[in-house]
Amino acid sequence: MPAIVSQVLSGLFWIVYGSFFEWYWHRFWMHEVRKPTEAFRGHAIVHHGLYKGDDRYFVPKEEHAQHILLKPYALPAIVVVHLPIVFFIEKHIPHTAIGGITFTILYFVIYEYMHWNMHVPRDHFVERFKWFHFLRQHHKLHHQHPQKNFCVLLPLADAVCGTMVTDQSLERRRIEREAEIAAGKLQRAGKNIKKSELAKPAPNSIAGKIAAFRADRAAKRHAWQIATVKHMVANTTMPERKLKQPQK
Ligand SMILES: [Zn+2]
Numbered sequence: 001m002p003a004i005v006s007q008v009l010s011g012l013f014w015i016v017y018g019s020f021f022e023w024y025w026h027r028f029w030m031h032e033v034r035k036p037t038e039a040f041r042g043h044a045i046v047h048h049g050l051y052k053g054d055d056r057y058f059v060p061k062e063e064h065a066q067h068i069l070l071k072p073y074a075l076p077a078i079v080v081v082h083l084p085i086v087f088f089i090e091k092h093i094p095h096t097a098i099g100g101i102t103f104t105i106l107y108f109v110i111y112e113y114m115h116w117n118m119h120v121p122r123d124h125f126v127e128r129f130k131w132f133h134f135l136r137q138h139h140k141l142h143h144q145h146p147q148k149n150f151c152v153l154l155p156l157a158d159a160v161c162g163t164m165v166t167d168q169s170l171e172r173r174r175i176e177r178e179a180e181i182a183a184g185k186l187q188r189a190g191k192n193i194k195k196s197e198l199a200k201p202a203p204n205s206i207a208g209k210i211a212a213f214r215a216d217r218a219a220k221r222h223a224w225q226i227a228t229v230k231h232m233v234a235n236t237t238m239p240e241r242k243l244k245q246p247q248k
């Protein structure tokens with residue numbers, strides 16, 4: 001296979017991987033409190049705190065919007081972390097490393113560019129395209145439902161992992177829910193939960209002890225997360241936003 005073809009194929013592989021990587025990073029490091037807590041503070045508290053899922057999603061272009069972009073060390077960190085994998089693949093499949101690194105950097109740069117333009121309407125050329133408006137709305141819905149639509153640039157991982165919502169799917173879900181409530185299905189679902197609780201292992205069995213240990217660890221982790229978030233919120237000075245949002 002010509003070297004250029006394997007470099008491009010490698011690049012395409014890293015683009016697909018990029019979708020899953022942004023999904024994973026966004027879901028488990030930006031929306032879950034973990035040490036180091038900087039990613040959570042910068043994203044869940046500051047970015048989501050400033051740019052809500054309503055008109056506040058949009059930032060006037062004159063406003064200093066540095067809270068949209070990731071930290072300057074994010075790109076070097078991503079490249080360095082993936083270099084061993086890139087070189088491991090190169091060793092077994094030659095002519096793949098340059099494509100892998102180039103497309104990873106491209107993915108990151110386009111991610112930043114798109115995320116910026118999603119929040120800052122300024123009649124930029126990219127805003128002419130329908131796919132851009134789809135992605136902008138996809139991300140706006142994430143700002144309304146922070147446990148959905150984790151992908152900013154390529155929603156492939158959202159589609160695969162079942163975290164994708166659209167205006168249409170939310171509307172369908174709302175109608176279904178109303179129908180379920182009307183049909184009394186939620187009550188029946190409640191009874192099913194009680195049945196599954198009966199299937200818990202006996203407290204003195206090994207399975208019971210493991211379950212108790214895991215529940216205790218989860219409770220401690222949850223308490224730590226709540227305390228950390230409270231501490232972070234109390235100690236984070238939110239930058240002021242201008243009152244007038246651009247109309248889009
Ligand atoms: Zn955003």
Ligand SMILES: [Zn+2]
Pocket residue numbers: 026030031043044048142146
């Ligand atoms: Zn988010």
